[in-house]
Amino acid sequence: MIAEDHPLMMKHAKGELKARPSHPLRGPRLALHSQPAAAAHRVRCETPPRPSRGATDNAPAEWAKPANDAGKATPDDRLAALGYHPSLRTSYLTLTMLAAILVMALGAIVLGAALGYAAVRFRVEGDPLVEKIDAILPQTQCGQCGFPGCKPYAEAIAKGEAEINQCPPGGDEGIHKLADLLGREFKPLSAEHGIEKPKSVAVIDEQVCIGCTLCIQACPVDAIVGAAKQMHTIVARQCTGCELCLPPCPVNCISMQPIGESVENWKWKYPVIKIAPAQREAT
Amino acid sequence: MTTLQRLFKFNGGVKPTYNKEASTGLPIAVAPAPTFLVIPLHQSIGGMPRPLVTAGERVLKGQRIGGADGNESSAVHASTSGTVIAVEMRLMPHTSGLSALCVVIEPDGRDEWIPRQPFDFRAASPTRTRDYLRDAGVVGLGGAVFPTHLKLNPGKRGKLDTLVLNGAECEPFITCDDMLMRERAETVLKGAVIMREMLGAGQVLVGIEDNKPEAIAAMEIAAQAANAAAGDAAIRIVAVPTRYPAGGAKQLIRILTGIEVPHGKRSTDYGVQCFNVGTAYAVYHAIALGQPLISRIVTVAGNVGRARNYEVLFGTPMRDLVALCDPLPDSDRVIMGGPMMGLRMPDDGVPVVKAANCVLVGSKKLFPPPPPEMPCIRCGECAKVCPSDLQPFEMYWFSRARIFGKTQEYHLFDCIECGCCAYVCPSHIPLVDYYRFAKSEIWAHESEKEAADVARQRYEFRLLREEREKQEKAAKLAAKTAAGREKAAAALADADKPAVTPEQDAKKALIAAALELARTQKAQVQPENISNLTPEQQAEIDAIEARRAEIREMAKPHVRQND
Numbered sequence: 001m002i003a004e005d006h007p008l009m010m011k012h013a014k015g016e017l018k019a020r021p022s023h024p025l026r027g028p029r030l031a032l033h034s035q036p037a038a039a040a041h042r043v044r045c046e047t048p049p050r051p052s053r054g055a056t057d058n059a060p061a062e063w064a065k066p067a068n069d070a071g072k073a074t075p076d077d078r079l080a081a082l083g084y085h086p087s088l089r090t091s092y093l094t095l096t097m098l099a100a101i102l103v104m105a106l107g108a109i110v111l112g113a114a115l116g117y118a119a120v121r122f123r124v125e126g127d128p129l130v131e132k133i134d135a136i137l138p139q140t141q142c143g144q145c146g147f148p149g150c151k152p153y154a155e156a157i158a159k160g161e162a163e164i165n166q167c168p169p170g171g172d173e174g175i176h177k178l179a180d181l182l183g184r185e186f187k188p189l190s191a192e193h194g195i196e197k198p199k200s201v202a203v204i205d206e207q208v209c210i211g212c213t214l215c216i217q218a219c220p221v222d223a224i225v226g227a228a229k230q231m232h233t234i235v236a237r238q239c240t241g242c243e244l245c246l247p248p249c250p251v252n253c254i255s256m257q258p259i260g261e262s263v264e265n266w267k268w269k270y271p272v273i274k275i276a277p278a279q280r281e282a283t
Numbered sequence: 284m285t286t287l288q289r290l291f292k293f294n295g296g297v298k299p300t301y302n303k304e305a306s307t308g309l310p311i312a313v314a315p316a317p318t319f320l321v322i323p324l325h326q327s328i329g330g331m332p333r334p335l336v337t338a339g340e341r342v343l344k345g346q347r348i349g350g351a352d353g354n355e356s357s358a359v360h361a362s363t364s365g366t367v368i369a370v371e372m373r374l375m376p377h378t379s380g381l382s383a384l385c386v387v388i389e390p391d392g393r394d395e396w397i398p399r400q401p402f403d404f405r406a407a408s409p410t411r412t413r414d415y416l417r418d419a420g421v422v423g424l425g426g427a428v429f430p431t432h433l434k435l436n437p438g439k440r441g442k443l444d445t446l447v448l449n450g451a452e453c454e455p456f457i458t459c460d461d462m463l464m465r466e467r468a469e470t471v472l473k474g475a476v477i478m479r480e481m482l483g484a485g486q487v488l489v490g491i492e493d494n495k496p497e498a499i500a501a502m503e504i505a506a507q508a509a510n511a512a513a514g515d516a517a518i519r520i521v522a523v524p525t526r527y528p529a530g531g532a533k534q535l536i537r538i539l540t541g542i543e544v545p546h547g548k549r550s551t552d553y554g555v556q557c558f559n560v561g562t563a564y565a566v567y568h569a570i571a572l573g574q575p576l577i578s579r580i581v582t583v584a585g586n587v588g589r590a591r592n593y594e595v596l597f598g599t600p601m602r603d604l605v606a607l608c609d610p611l612p613d614s615d616r617v618i619m620g621g622p623m624m625g626l627r628m629p630d631d632g633v634p635v636v637k638a639a640n641c642v643l644v645g646s647k648k649l650f651p652p653p654p655p656e657m658p659c660i661r662c663g664e665c666a667k668v669c670p671s672d673l674q675p676f677e678m679y680w681f682s683r684a685r686i687f688g689k690t691q692e693y694h695l696f697d698c699i700e701c702g703c704c705a706y707v708c709p710s711h712i713p714l715v716d717y718y719r720f721a722k723s724e725i726w727a728h729e730s731e732k733e734a735a736d737v738a739r740q741r742y743e744f745r746l747l748r749e750e751r752e753k754q755e756k757a758a759k760l761a762a763k764t765a766a767g768r769e770k771a772a773a774a775l776a777d778a779d780k781p782a783v784t785p786e787q788d789a790k791k792a793l794i795a796a797a798l799e800l801a802r803t804q805k806a807q808v809q810p811e812n813i814s815n816l817t818p819e820q821q822a823e824i825d826a827i828e829a830r831r832a833e834i835r836e837m838a839k840p841h842v843r844q845n846d
Contacts, residue, residue, distance in 0.1 A: 139736070140738065149742060150739070221742050222744075238737065238741065261381060263375050263377050263382075265727065266377075266381055267720075267724060267726075267727055268378075268722070273655060273656045
């Protein structure tokens with residue numbers, strides 16, 4: 001927008017603005033060919049002193065000149081020679097700058113709104129890192145790590161409050177996976193949290209069980225079936241081998257039995273080529 | 284019937300030496316029942332059947348001794364009549380050399396059948412028929428032992444286009460299907476007709492490799508008869524080029540119909556289902572004769588003097604079977620299956636099971652130990668011969684490096700373990716061993732993950748339940764206190780009222796009287812041992828009392844001592 005009191009408009013109103021042979025910026029560009037770079041820079045950046053209102057009525061020769069070598073013609077001189085006022089160029093620059101700022105601001109507002117909408121619309125519930133850590137943990141819910149379950153331990157790891165080597169059931173393999181996920185260094189299993197044992201399930205000696213229900217209350221995955229003064233038994237398929245039922249048993253009738261290898265869970269071994277001594281031909 | 288069937292090709296494959304002639308010279312013989320039958324309960328893919336008999340029980344031939352565990356399982360039957368000696372862990376015909384639950388039967392020699400009745404599958408619903416086949420223990424006899432009743436399902440389409448009978452028998456040494464088709468072609472096709480009806484299939488294509496001209500001829504005659512009886516030309520016998528593994532289900536379907544079943548799809552999605560000829564034979568016996576699957580035809584070949592096919596009762600020790608064929612003295616191993624895909628048995632005493640199409644006797648001379656494994660030179664021969672269009676070298680590298688996720692990206696589970704890649708490998712790499720290793724690692728990892736997911740779910744539910752119980756308890760307690768307060772307030776209000784009912788007065792009076800009585804009685808009672816005391820005794824008592832008082836004084840908390 002060009003304000004009413006803008007010099008350009010005022011000149012226009014006064015009939016001083018004539019058809020120009022070229023763009024006002026052409027002048028300085030022409031000058032670039034003949035002037036050293038520093039001078040050209042100054043010409044483009046320095047705002048020439050704004051002439052007073054009275055001065056505009058005077059001849060172009062009286063317009064203020066920048067402190068330049070008297071002999072050389074400045075671009076402003078050339079402009080003046082063409083019949084233009086230097087302030088015209090300045091106001092044009094201000095205008096384009098304003099427009100640019102306006103466009104940038106508009107863009108910022110639009111993008112900001114889009115990002116804000118996306119943040120609300122595609123909001124992720126919970127911490128995805130905790131979920132990822134929790135997926136690696138073996139879910140025995142044994143509490144050996146010092147936390148009341150695998151999820152709280154995962155949360156502690158994510159916050160950096162716990163080390164990655166506190167999970168004995170996960171073993172070295174689990175620590176390696178956690179180290180890979182979190183970009184941390186592998187650490188051997190911390191001894192104070194226990195040692196890695198072969199996978200086991202708890203088994204109740206049903207002859208000895210007195211039906212006290214204490215183990216049922218201790219089992220984190222509800223894998224023990226029974227009622228008060230009734231024999232209890234463990235659903236082996238759901239037992240995670242956490243050993244939490246062992247301490248509460250008043251008659252010590254629960255024991256851990258390692259899961260043996262069966263035809264169902266047997267695994268093919270890594271192919272190992274036996275190195276046999278070379279057979280020498282009988283001589 | 285026509286020989287103008289257009290045939291297609293599968294990529295890859297190899298042409299090993301077939302060695303089939305030795306065992307086709309003699310007709311199928313019935314192997315005698317052994318002294319003890321050891322029948323493993325788990326003989327098919329799916330859940331392990333539960334034992335239905337106990338030691339000491341008498342069983343009849345064909346009696347169910349193992350009940351299917353769910354629908355994805357298959358029953359097991361007594362192969363002959365006799366007495367159950369034990370239900371115990373015995374060595375399994377499995378590479379692991381591990382034991383599993385088996386029923387040990389001592390045959391009584393009478394071979395007494397259970398009452399047998401044909402099953403009218405046309406009158407019964409398809410589900411009922413499938414349940415019947417499950418309980419008759421019919422499984423795929425090509426070697427994979429997949430329960431047949433699960434495959435006899437046309438699926439969503441309700442009707443299939445083609446039923447493929449697999450008589451290709453591409454693996455060297457094995458001739459059990461060949462001999463079955465030569466001698467019992469009619470029964471095989473009767474079974475095929477039943478299967479065709481169950482699947483609603485338009486045509487039946489029987490694919491037989493062209494190195495079995497006798498079987499093709501016998502089947503042609505039987506097919507003519509069957510087509511004439513049915514009044515159509517639905518059954519066609521197709522000779523397919525001899526190339527290993529043309530007998531793979533997907534490969535044979537591709538040869539016969541040109542359909543290439545893509546990764547993750549089933550052939551029924553494309554209107555085709557494939558069964559082994561032996562399975563068709565078993566289906567006929569189960570449905571038309573009411574006989575469950577208790578025996579199969581087994582090729583005994585390899586390092587034996589007289590290779591032959593036998594009809595063998597399940598549970599017969601392989602040792603007994605091999606002994607019938609004059610094994611050569613340098614025999615040192617027994618392989619179940621053929622030389623390409625077979626598994627070496629931990630002992631020759633393991634029983635013949637439904638999966639055993641061949642008992643191959645080996646020796647160092649017949650199957651020399653493989654030369655040492657050399658590094659992979661990336662020649663690509665394995666990819667050229669792979670009939671499943673996989674990249675065996677990629678799967679090998681990743682299996683070797685234990686990067687199992689990548690092996691799955693290269694579709695490791697589409698590998699049929701045919702062994703072509705290892706057969707052609709110039710570096711003698713036991714490629715299939717690597718794939719089997721990777722597969723079982725992935726399976727173990729998946730089942731572990733499943734167990735962990737279940738544990739997580741149960742733990743979270745427990746937390747939820749505990750929280751709920753706590754809230755319920757708190758609510759109950761709050762209700763109780765509120766009720767108590769109300770009662771107290773009511774009592775207070777009551778006390779304010781001077782009016783007391785005469786009954787309450789009477790009650791109070793009674794209580795007061797009882798209390799009074801008790802008090803007087805207590806006062807009257809005196810310890811009897813303190814009357815008529817001598818002065819010494821009295822002095823002693825006083826001393827004791829004084830000591831007691833002193834002790835009581837000392838026992839009091841010394842609160843004021845410091846003041």
